[in-house]
Amino acid sequence: MTQVVTIKYKNMKKISFIVVILLLIGNLNALVKAQSIDKKYYVFLRNAKTSDLLYLNDSIPYLMNRSPLEVFPKYKNLYDSYKEIIPVELKFEFGTQIPPFNHTTYQVMWYLKDSVLYLSDINFYSLSICTYKSVFPDNEQYELMEKLTKVKIDKTKRPLSSDPFRHTNTIGMIPSNWSNDTLLIKRARDSFEDIEKWLLSTPVEVLVFKNGKLISIKTTDTY
Amino acid sequence: MKKLTRKSLDELAKTMPIVSKTQQNGFIGGAMYFDSNGNFVGSYGEGNGIIIAPTILHSGISFDVASPETVGKVMTTMARAVGISGNVNIIFDRGDLYGRAHEDGSVDFNYNANIMAHNNYYDFLSVLHHENHHLMSMEDAGTSQSEFQALIYEINQPSFQNTSEYYRSNTMYQYNSYIPSGYNYPSGNYDPSGNY
Numbered sequence: 302m303t304q305v306v307t308i309k310y311k312n313m314k315k316i317s318f319i320v321v322i323l324l325l326i327g328n329l330n331a332l333v334k335a336q337s338i339d340k341k342y343y344v345f346l347r348n349a350k351t352s353d354l355l356y357l358n359d360s361i362p363y364l365m366n367r368s369p370l371e372v373f374p375k376y377k378n379l380y381d382s383y384k385e386i387i388p389v390e391l392k393f394e395f396g397t398q399i400p401p402f403n404h405t406t407y408q409v410m411w412y413l414k415d416s417v418l419y420l421s422d423i424n425f426y427s428l429s430i431c432t433y434k435s436v437f438p439d440n441e442q443y444e445l446m447e448k449l450t451k452v453k454i455d456k457t458k459r460p461l462s463s464d465p466f467r468h469t470n471t472i473g474m475i476p477s478n479w480s481n482d483t484l485l486i487k488r489a490r491d492s493f494e495d496i497e498k499w500l501l502s503t504p505v506e507v508l509v510f511k512n513g514k515l516i517s518i519k520t521t522d523t524y
Numbered sequence: 525m526k527k528l529t530r531k532s533l534d535e536l537a538k539t540m541p542i543v544s545k546t547q548q549n550g551f552i553g554g555a556m557y558f559d560s561n562g563n564f565v566g567s568y569g570e571g572n573g574i575i576i577a578p579t580i581l582h583s584g585i586s587f588d589v590a591s592p593e594t595v596g597k598v599m600t601t602m603a604r605a606v607g608i609s610g611n612v613n614i615i616f617d618r619g620d621l622y623g624r625a626h627e628d629g630s631v632d633f634n635y636n637a638n639i640m641a642h643n644n645y646y647d648f649l650s651v652l653h654h655e656n657h658h659l660m661s662m663e664d665a666g667t668s669q670s671e672f673q674a675l676i677y678e679i680n681q682p683s684f685q686n687t688s689e690y691y692r693s694n695t696m697y698q699y700n701s702y703i704p705s706g707y708n709y710p711s712g713n714y715d716p717s718g719n720y
């Protein structure tokens with residue numbers, strides 16, 4: 302009986318050892334896979350300067366290289382008077398969005414509809430979907446944005462609505478009449494999409510705007 | 525002497541003893557047991573899941589179907605173990621968000637996080653390590669450097685090797701996207717300003 306127990310114990314030790322080795326190999330494998338991808342595929346992610354997202358239709362978000370609000374020097378401090386609006390550190394899944402940095406406190410959802418770029422939603426990192434209404438009971442966040450951009454909200458335009466965590470605005474959208482930008486965008490990764498496949502097969506697209514209207518769109522061979 | 529012959533899996537299944545789920549757990553799996561108040565009550569085997577049960581003798585329920593209150597209590601116990609003394613709040617957000625660290629020392633954990641489905645104790649622990657680093661270095665909060673350092677900190681924890689493949693891949697790719705240069709980038713093309 303003792304011998305059987307000893308053999309079982311030895312077998313368990315062997316199995317445990319193999320499991321540990323497999324885990325270590327898996328860990329190393331993840332590191333090697335992540336680092337073996339040519340650095341050109343990380344260029345967009347490294348150089349993106351905004352956590353804003355652009356929707357080309359109601360449900361597919363794109364990462365952006367910079368925010369159309371950048372032309373307004375104080376856009377980052379727009380909500381500084383609200384004590385609830387503060388920078389927070391967030392941990393996201395890779396490629397689903399650009400993590401906020403440079404003390405960014407909010408994220409704008411842009412919507413390209415009928416070739417016009419609209420500001421659709423404003424989300425605050427330090428507020429949850431349950432609490433933002435208590436801070437902005439009368440949608441004051443959009444009023445402040447109107448003042449900053451000097452463009453009135455168009456209440457006839459229906460904002461984005463596909464994602465209840467991101468799309469909470471129901472009053473209308475602000476057309477970005479001020480925008481004479483060239484924006485680089487890259488489709489955001491879906492959570493369950495294969496990471497490597499997404500990195501290697503999602504090119505950057507170049508969008509050129511004049512007075513908020515899209516005048517050209519081109520897919521590049523860069524990533 | 526009996527002749528050795530090759531058998532199909534179906535034939536083997538008829539003759540070989542079946543290893544029960546419990547026995548399998550004893551060899552390669554098991555769970556961390558917490559009670560519904562978040563107290564750690566023990567572990568069974570060497571597995572990575574979390575089970576909510578009064579003792580390890582109960583079958584209990586899996587962490588991913590536990591109530592938000594229970595998840596909050598368990599995460600609080602785990603947070604204390606890694607050195608977080610602030611509140612741990614449960615939030616409900618998109619699945620791609622795992623957690624948040626606030627300047628006041630509190631941490632949010634997303635009940636809807638995609639990693640809940642994997643129910644891996646070390647995934648949750650790794651999120652807490654990550655957020656703890658943010659809390660310990662609030663002086664650089666809101667910068668890319670802060671995120672990069674938090675990733676390095678969590679990856680260097682011994683427990684990181686036990687995280688799920690899903691969590692580990694996401695973290696490693698995120699980490700790699702912050703490295704200013706890498707293995708494969710030709711040195712001639714590397715521009716330290718990041719314009720390559």
